[in-house]
Structures are given as structure tokens and as C-alpha cells.
Amino acid sequence: xxxxxxxxxxxxxxxxxxxxxxxxxxxxxxxxxxxxxxxxxxxxxxxxxxxxxxxxxxxxxxxxxxxxxxxxxxxxxxxxxxxxxxxxxxxxxxxxxxxxxxxxx
Numbered sequence: 199x200x201x202x203x204x205x206x207x208x209x210x211x212x213x214x215x216x217x218x219x220x221x222x223x224x225x226x227x228x229x230x231x232x233x234x235x236x237x238x239x240x241x242x243x244x245x246x247x248x249x250x251x252x253x254x255x256x257x258x259x260x261x262x263x264x265x266x267x268x269x270x271x272x273x274x275x276x277x278x279x280x281x282x283x284x285x286x287x288x289x290x291x292x293x294x295x296x297x298x299x300x301x302x303x
Contacts, residue, residue: 214263218278221256225281228252232288244288253285 205213228248235243260278275283 217259221259222278222281224252225256225278225285229281229284229288232285236288248285248289253282257282 231247232244235241235247256278260276260282
């Protein structure tokens with residue numbers, strides 16, 4: 199890539215900030231919906247709302263960027279890390295069983 203087309207450090211920093219903001223917004227929306235469905239007792243719906251591919255993508259983003267290396271608070275948990283933990287706790291033990299196929303024959 200030519201130097202003329204290369205991104206500046208400020209460009210990369212802004213892109214990083216935007217991606218992190220998008221991930222936080224997505225997690226906020228998932229948490230809000232999960233909390234509402236939990237209040238209604240609709241646990242199966244929580245699993246439909248929480249997209250595991252999004253969680254994996256966000257987790258990889260956090261790991262790739264070394265977020266765990268920087269303590270955001272006294273207990274060392276970042277805001278993004280807290281949201282991921284809350285979503286994982288909301289999912290814990292709430293799996294939708296697969297329907298067994300009927301045998302034909």
C-alpha cells in the first residue's frame with residue numbers, strides 16, 4: 199500500500215473506537231431484551247435474542263485488542279467484559295432441547 203493511501207494512527211484509533219461502540223450497543227440491546235424476556239419467564243426466547251456468533255465476534259475483538267490487560271475499574275472488569283459476563287449468566291443452563299425425530303418403519 200502506498201503511503202498516500204495508508205491509514206493514519208488517528209484513523210485506526212477512530213475505527214477501533216467505532217467498532218467498540220458498535221459492539222457495546224449490540225450487547226446493550228441483547229441484555230435489555232434478555233432482561234425483559236426473563237421477567238416474562240420466556241427463557242427460550244432469550245436464546246433466540248442472544249446471537250452466539252455475535253458473542254464470539256465480540257469476544258475475539260476483546261481478546262485481539264488485549265482489553266483484559268487494562269483494568270477499567272478497581273475490580274479489573276471492563277464495561278464490555280461485564281456485559282459479556284451478564285449475557286453468559288443469562289444463558290447459563292437454559293438450553294432448548296432438540297426434538298427427537300420419530301422413528302418410521
